Amino acid sequence: MTEDDPTRVPRAKNGRAPDVLRVGGWVPMRCFADDEQVDFVIVGTGAGGGTLSCKLSEYGFSVVALDVGPYWRPLEDFASDEHEQYKLYWTDERISGGEDALELGRNNSGQSVGGSMVHFAMVSLRFRPEWFKSRSLLGYGVDWPVDWREMWGYYREVEENLCLAGPIKYPWGPPRPRYPYRPHELNAAAKVLARGCEKLGIKWCSTPIATLSAPRGLAHPCVYRGFCIAGCSTNAKQSAINTWLPRALKAGAEIRDLAMVGRVELDANGRVRGVHYHREGQWRFQRARNVVVAGYAIETPRLLLNSACPQAPDGLANSSGLVGKYLMAHCNQGVYGVFDDEIRWYKAPPSLSLTEHWNYTDEGKDFDGGYAYMSQGPLPVEWSGTQTGNHKLWGESLLRDMERYNHYAGLKIVGECQAMETNTVRLADEKDRFGLPIANVTFAHSDNDKKLIAHAKNFMRTALEAAGGYDIWAEETETAHLMGTCRMGDDPRSSVVNPDGRTWDVPNLWICDGSLFPTSGGVNPSLTIQAMACRIADRIKALAARAEV
Amino acid sequence: MNNRGPRYPGYNVLDKRDTPSWNEITRKVIDHRLTLDGPKFFTLEEWLTLRALCDCIVPQRSGRAPVQCAALVDHKMELDQRDGFRPPSLPSQREAWRRGIAAINEECRERYGGAFHELTGGQQDRLLRLLEEGEASSPAWGDMPAKVFFKRRLVHDIAAAYYALPHAWNEMGFGGPASPRGYVRLDFNKRDRWEAIEQHD
Numbered sequence A: 001m002t003e004d005d006p007t008r009v010p011r012a013k014n015g016r017a018p019d020v021l022r023v024g025g026w027v028p029m030r031c032f033a034d035d036e037q038v039d040f041v042i043v044g045t046g047a048g049g050g051t052l053s054c055k056l057s058e059y060g061f062s063v064v065a066l067d068v069g070p071y072w073r074p075l076e077d078f079a080s081d082e083h084e085q086y087k088l089y090w091t092d093e094r095i096s097g098g099e100d101a102l103e104l105g106r107n108n109s110g111q112s113v114g115g116s117m118v119h120f121a122m123v124s125l126r127f128r129p130e131w132f133k134s135r136s137l138l139g140y141g142v143d144w145p146v147d148w149r150e151m152w153g154y155y156r157e158v159e160e161n162l163c164l165a166g167p168i169k170y171p172w173g174p175p176r177p178r179y180p181y182r183p184h185e186l187n188a189a190a191k192v193l194a195r196g197c198e199k200l201g202i203k204w205c206s207t208p209i210a211t212l213s214a215p216r217g218l219a220h221p222c223v224y225r226g227f228c229i230a231g232c233s234t235n236a237k238q239s240a241i242n243t244w245l246p247r248a249l250k251a252g253a254e255i256r257d258l259a260m261v262g263r264v265e266l267d268a269n270g271r272v273r274g275v276h277y278h279r280e281g282q283w284r285f286q287r288a289r290n291v292v293v294a295g296y297a298i299e300t301p302r303l304l305l306n307s308a309c310p311q312a313p314d315g316l317a318n319s320s321g322l323v324g325k326y327l328m329a330h331c332n333q334g335v336y337g338v339f340d341d342e343i344r345w346y347k348a349p350p351s352l353s354l355t356e357h358w359n360y361t362d363e364g365k366d367f368d369g370g371y372a373y374m375s376q377g378p379l380p381v382e383w384s385g386t387q388t389g390n391h392k393l394w395g396e397s398l399l400r401d402m403e404r405y406n407h408y409a410g411l412k413i414v415g416e417c418q419a420m421e422t423n424t425v426r427l428a429d430e431k432d433r434f435g436l437p438i439a440n441v442t443f444a445h446s447d448n449d450k451k452l453i454a455h456a457k458n459f460m461r462t463a464l465e466a467a468g469g470y471d472i473w474a475e476e477t478e479t480a481h482l483m484g485t486c487r488m489g490d491d492p493r494s495s496v497v498n499p500d501g502r503t504w505d506v507p508n509l510w511i512c513d514g515s516l517f518p519t520s521g522g523v524n525p526s527l528t529i530q531a532m533a534c535r536i537a538d539r540i541k542a543l544a545a546r547a548e549v
Numbered sequence B: 001m002n003n004r005g006p007r008y009p010g011y012n013v014l015d016k017r018d019t020p021s022w023n024e025i026t027r028k029v030i031d032h033r034l035t036l037d038g039p040k041f042f043t044l045e046e047w048l049t050l051r052a053l054c055d056c057i058v059p060q061r062s063g064r065a066p067v068q069c070a071a072l073v074d075h076k077m078e079l080d081q082r083d084g085f086r087p088p089s090l091p092s093q094r095e096a097w098r099r100g101i102a103a104i105n106e107e108c109r110e111r112y113g114g115a116f117h118e119l120t121g122g123q124q125d126r127l128l129r130l131l132e133e134g135e136a137s138s139p140a141w142g143d144m145p146a147k148v149f150f151k152r153r154l155v156h157d158i159a160a161a162y163y164a165l166p167h168a169w170n171e172m173g174f175g176g177p178a179s180p181r182g183y184v185r186l187d188f189n190k191r192d193r194w195e196a197i198e199q200h201d
């Protein structure tokens, strides 16, 4: 192993952190001692933790953010290769069961400084306003304890930070300003979606997407290489690692890579004292006035449960018994068809066009909630997984169908998942490499999810046919994005955190990631996670001004 | 066997190795992949079974899957590169593969009197379909369901290894590595100079 192997030797140390925008580059980093009581320790540096690290340090709080993942420099560390890029994923063992067991790892879990956004597909959508009050306004799910108008402002802040490329006029929902950067040229796969929508008389548009359509500082525009979910080696992708975290460092935050938090410690008064974390072969303890857990919907409840102690025998912040419950995953079925035209869907980001028609139309549905659907562009290894998994091909028939790769196009939903208490994250007996109990995940779709999936598959099949596709087939089981397990609410009996992201039980313990979603909506979650992190930062700032933090 | 020629005759993604489509780290990891010839994790006996399984899951016109396919599965086990999850009914991947291969050979001996790699093509095919349908009956499977092993490990790991090889990308006409140079022409039936040309008959 070479000395500079970011998977083995931490890079962010001794007053400097990697400059993600330059080969071999460094930027200065303020460092704190373990026994220094910092204002905030943040566990996880993804969409939630990365954004919050930036905002809180810019507001003048002292911040140490810990992530078990490596600190990559995309320009030098990212290969154009699906197999090699498994290094971005959470590949430590988890057990995943239940009637519709979730595929974890590559599909929804990252382990890098920058979190799962390092390999996300960049689709950046706002919630439909009514979803924040789906119980009151639409009659299903639960209400969020936040107002959509407030979120609308934070969405804008995130869209500007990510320099989103998108249309001038978005066809659905209340008016919004034009996207910061112009939309990308559509690839053939995206035009197939457009053709289908036009034939069926519904609206479609160019996807608001977090990859540059014009230069920004040292980052060049997207070169349409299509490896986005294996990590972007050009930095065109705008995400936590190259936007929020460089800002956080500049504002004085410390980021520690290869640092696994194993336990949050409570003092005798039921307040958090700091975190036990593993780095460079030893367990250490970082003192803190506040701890924010932002490890995503499996690791956040796992850490809270692994932190059980005599004062909190069922795990931290768990007096409601709801830590680890109401896990959600978006329905993510795809429908695929063959075209006479060459599509070559490996080129450009996978989802350059979409329709939110069924998110904003309530008529003609036999289910609650909605779905968006998007164009697709799987690379060979991913596509072989779909072909062997959902399409059940192997042998001669697999090879022959894989040869039609360049003539395939597909449509895939992000469909709202109904939260069910029986979908859970618990602890298994088995231990990980740090000696910590691993997560045991159980998931099954609700009847409503199944109706939504059937509706969507039917509709997308018609759309693909209308666009000229044949030999059409659909995926049975497929999910994307994790949410829930530490839901936000306004009642301590039915939620884990309050509207500020503060846990009801422990006043200086906070949660800021996808786990606080009480409902999932029918759009990809990262924009909402980041917007919520901006909102929580503002809440913390306001509470601190009143000496309530 | 199929007697149609390749769809992308003359296309070799490796020809782009020294062009702007490949950056340094990509060259390094693919070069390494092509040197793998295994086995480092599996025993010689297990290796014979794995090779024969690859020939069934990703059969070639020449009759044999490239050795790197089995070698990449072996490499994944050697380094224990996991997927990040497993079904409750399977043990961790190394143990699953070891037990799975042993059980397959046991199943073959009970039914056909030989190890998997010694069977005829037809027998191999029938045996795999039996695993797929959940009809394996040898006690050698113990508490590991053959059907789950077949889907989650056997087919999944072999296909994922095969489609990580330039050889497979050539068959599909996939552009292969693309960094720093990506693509310019994105529309229907449009192709950059450095992409594969499809044979139309």
Ligand SMILES: Cc1cc2nc3c(=O)[nH]c(=O)nc-3n(C[C@H](O)[C@H](O)[C@H](O)COP(=O)(O)OP(=O)(O)OC[C@H]3O[C@@H](n4cnc5c(N)ncnc54)[C@H](O)[C@@H]3O)c2cc1C
Binding pocket: A043, A044, A045, A046, A047, A048, A049, A050, A066, A067, A068, A069, A106, A107, A108, A109, A110, A111, A112, A113, A114, A115, A116, A117, A119, A120, A121, A122, A123, A124, A125, A229, A259, A260, A261, A262, A294, A295, A296, A297, A299, A300, A303, A481, A482, A512, A513, A514, A515, A524, A525, A526, A527, A529
């Ligand atoms: C393939 C893929 C495509 C996606 N595409 C999109 C998309 O197009 N649009 C969209 O909106 N969303 C997309 N997502 C989802 C999006 O990336 C996630 O929803 C989002 O990143 C979750 O944010 P988070 O902050 O909750 O968690 P993450 O971003 O996952 O961050 C959690 C971090 O915490 C670290 N961590 C966890 N536990 C510990 C611990 N105990 N100690 C130290 N560190 C810890 C992890 O290493 C990780 O880096 C995609 C995800 C994937 C995997």
Ligand code: SF4
Binding pocket: A211, A221, A222, A223, A224, A225, A226, A227, A228, A229, A231, A232, A233, A234, A235, A236, A237, A348, A349, B182
């Ligand atoms: S297509 Fe664009 S965003 Fe995706 S990996 Fe390539 S350069 Fe990055």
